[in-house]
Amino acid sequence: MNISELAQHLDVAVSTVSRVLSGNAEKYRISQKTEQRIREAAKKFHVVPDPLGAGLRRGKIGMVGLLVPDITNPFFSHLARAVESKLRNRGIAVQLCDSNEDPETELDLLRNLMSRRLDGLIVAPVGVSGEQLASTLRRSPFPTILLDRILTGVDAPTIAIDNRAAGSLAANCLLELGHTSIGCLRGNPLSRSDRDRLAGVEDALQRKGDASPNLLVSGEGYSAEQSRAAAEALLQREDRPSAIITLSGQGILGTLEVAREFGISLPDELSLVAFDEQPWSPLVHPPLTTISQPIEKMAEKAAEILSSQLDGETSAQSAGSHIFEATLIKRSSVTIPC
Amino acid sequence: MNISELAQHLDVAVSTVSRVLSGNAEKYRISQKTEQRIREAAKKFHVVPDPLGAGLRRGKIGMVGLLVPDITNPFFSHLARAVESKLRNRGIAVQLCDSNEDPETELDLLRNLMSRRLDGLIVAPVGVSGEQLASTLRRSPFPTILLDRILTGVDAPTIAIDNRAAGSLAANCLLELGHTSIGCLRGNPLSRSDRDRLAGVEDALQRKGDASPNLLVSGEGYSAEQSRAAAEALLQREDRPSAIITLSGQGILGTLEVAREFGISLPDELSLVAFDEQPWSPLVHPPLTTISQPIEKMAEKAAEILSSQLDGETSAQSAGSHIFEATLIKRSSVTIPC
DNA sequence: CTGACTGGCGCAAACGTTTGTTCCATCGTA
DNA sequence: TACGATGGAACAAACGTTTGCGCCAGTCAG
Known part of the structure; x- marks a missing residue:
């Protein structure tokens, strides 16, 4: 009725x-x-x-889109839950899309979302997304927020951590212990956050001046197989690094696997710092030192900005970037090199 | 335009x-x-x-709702991703809702979803949901599918694993090794799947006849704190069990934590079987023996049934329950009792 | 007694589609 | 020449709301 x-x-x-x-x-x-x-x-x-009739008349439907690269990645699932819950409090529903880390799919989904009559959009872009994504986003008919990964050329409000500082944080933790050869396992070399994190690591190394340790880099994709391959590449070298920083959340799984297979004793022969704190981080062997992002705060901010934009505010308060700080959680996966 | x-x-x-x-x-x-x-x-x-105009006219909007208890639970995030991707192939979008394992929120969300003009609904109910949820679901204005947890009194198609058999599977694995005292860490005693899994464990024990081992049960909620408390209750007993089965996916984290704090040597002093295979299951210490659910297949089935119902089929093929089998993945967290 | 005001509610247009029906040419045929 | 077919496209109603405006009856002051 x-x-x-x-x-x-x-x-x-x-x-x-x-x-x-x-x-x-x-x-x-x-x-x-x-x-x-x-x-x-x-x-x-x-x-x-009926929301359809009302939406048609009002021009608003009380729903925003949320586009993530991989909902099974705990970072994004926590983000999604937080965003959904904060927005629900404001009476806004969330339509979820998962691009499966594939830029093509992402672009498809984005176009699809933009043709729907949504009130707003939150996008956590696949890292590698380039000009095409940017130009698509630029003609977004409704308020859009960028999450987690910065996209140059789009002037939407962006919420992310200071990846460069986070990279330094990870590296410094190892440098202080005297590591002289550090491996970096990238998620995807084309990804902006990946590049920033790596740059942060390099910053830290350069600050050491002459005593600057060796830096070995590997990895070309987020998938489990690619992570494994990258870890293998790093660990079967003659000049095997005494420590590895995994620049993407998923990388640590492959790294642990490979290290175990190679019979490398952890953490004595290999120290580990992993991006993204997970529930199981303290429980694997060895308990992981991680770089933790303030997910809840970021989601809260995203919801806050988006809903203030929905209320028609174009204020400077909501524009621009909102950069959060990552923190280091120290556990026994890092130790002095043997 | x-x-x-x-x-x-x-x-x-x-x-x-x-x-x-x-x-x-x-x-x-x-x-x-x-x-x-x-x-x-x-x-x-x-x-x-514009989908709104079209939806209004057509009476369909090309979107289904997906209600899960906790998207940060890997089981559900994998489910969500698979469902979303399968449905997208059929041109159907997914609206995500997360009840945060709270029956009240779940009911709210469900009412909200049902008042929206969706084409269908997939619900993975919070375990404890009772008659109220059932009666709400019963007057659903569109095709509905139950996922993961069976709900008596609702004749919607249901997709789940045979939890009772899965419980037996876990128990048998321990019984064969000669364990004589088994602890069960429940998710939530009111949850149907939890009860079924426990019943399965009891089945296995009874089949042993006189030599039936001790069974200790603990746990009253899915949260991390509740899991920890349950694990503590189990592990600080005089007659500490020589093995623990965690009946819910999350339970294993608290159990590992507590076991570590108590200085219990794993797996020698305590064997572990955990429900739900996770990417990190092989990497914690000790590598976990798990009960794995065929998530992809279940999601595929859900998408298939739902979209055939959307095409107006009321055939027997789509009605009734679709029960899948869980499998045991054996790793070193189980061993003979010391 | 008249006029202005107000509380309470109905009228009708508009939002953007889809789709059954109608209409108008054009063409081939008788 | 006249007439039925047929291809091509326009007309208009309907989907379920929201909201500016107008209407009516009552009230109160002058």
């Missing part, structure tokens, strides 16, 4: 029912009595205004 | 544009020339029919 049928049933105008059910009863001076009558009948027959 | 503006621009009728853009050009005998002209202009101006 829709509100016009309900109106007919109660012998009032559709408009009256609409005003009551959308909470504008007093604004339009509907009498208490009529309001009560409508409310009760609506409850009795489970009548709720 | 919408299709009526485009029509005006091209000096054709809206209906003509609509028929071309929704792929019904030849059905309505639009000439090649007109079709081309419209197609090109549509591409040029990025015109796509």
Whole structure:
């Protein structure tokens, strides 16, 4: 039953029912009595205004899109949950899309999302996304927020951590212990956050001056197979590094696997620092030193900015970048080199 | 720009544009020339029919809801990704909701989803959901599918594993090694799947007859804190079990933590079998023996059934339950009791 | 007694599609 | 020449809301 049928049933105008059910009863001076009558009948027959009709008329539908590269990545699933919950509090639903780390799929999905009549969009881009994604985003018909990965050439508000500083954080932790050869396992060389993290590592090394340790880099993809391959490449070298930093969250799994297969004793023969804290980080062997991102805060910020933009604010407060700091969680996977 | 503006621009009728853009050009005998002209202009101006208008008219919007208890639980995030991807192939979008394992939130969300004009619904209920959820689901205005957890009293198609058999599988693996005292760490005692898994364990024990081992049960919630507490309760007993089965995916984390704190040597002093295979299952210490669910297959089945229902089939093929088998992945976390 | 005001509500347009029906040429045939 | 077919496209109703405006009856002051 829709509100016009309900109106007919109660012998009032559709408009009256609409005003009551959308909470504008007093604004339009509907009498208490009529309001009560409508409310009760609506409850009795489970009548709720159809969002499609309302959306059509209002030009808003109370829903934003959320595009992530991989929902099975704990970083993004935590992000998704937080964003969804914060937005739900504000009466906004979330449509989820997962690009499976594939730029083509991402572009498809984005186009699809933009053709839908959403109120806004939160995009955590696949790292490698280039000019095509940017240009697509630029003509977004509604407020858009970039999450996790910075995209040059798009002036949407961006929420991310300071990846460069995070890279330095990871490297310094190893340098202080005297490591002289450090391996970096990248997620994807084309990814902006990956490059920034690596740059951060290099910053830290350069600050050591002449005593600057060796830096070995490997990796060309986020997938489990690619991570494994990169770890193998790093660990079967003659000049095997005494420590590895995995620049992407997934990289650590392959690294641990390979190290185990090669019979490398952890952490004595190989120290490890992993990006992204996970529930199981303290439980693997050895317990992992990780770089942890403030996911909740980032999601809160995203929801906050987006909903303020939905309320029609173009204020400077919401524009620009919002950069958070990552923190190092130290555990026994790092030690002095043998 | 919408299709009526485009029509005006091209000096054709809206209906003509609509028929071309929704792929019904030849059905309505639009000439090649007109079709081309419209197609090109549509591409040029990025015109796509507004789903709201179309949805309103058609009564369908090309979107289904997906309600899960916890998207950060790898089991559900894999499920979500698979479902989303399979449905996307069929041109259907997915709206995600996360109830955070809270029955109240779940009910709220469900009502919300049902008031939206969706085409269908996939629900993985919070275990404890009772009659209220069932009665809400019963008056669902569109096809609904139950995932992972069976709900008595709702005749929607259900997709799940045989939890009872899976419980036996876990128990047998320990019994064969001669364990005489087994602890079970439940997710939530009110959850149907939890009860089934426990029943499966009891089945296996009873088959041993007189030599039936001790069974200790603990746990009253899915949260990390509750899991920890349950593990503590189990491990600080005088008659500490020589093996633990964690009946819910999350339980193993707390168990490992507590075992480590208590200085229990794994697996010698305590064997472990965990429900739900995870990427890190082989990498923790000790590598975990797990019960693995065929997530992809389940998601595929869900998408298949739902989309066949969307095509208006009420066939017996899609009704009823679809029960899958779990498998045991054996690793070194189980051994003979000391 | 008249006029202005107000509380309470209905009217109707608009949002952007889809689709059954109608209409107008054009063509082939008788 | 006249007439039925047929291809091609326009017309208009319907989907379910929201909201500016107008209407009516009552109230109150002048």
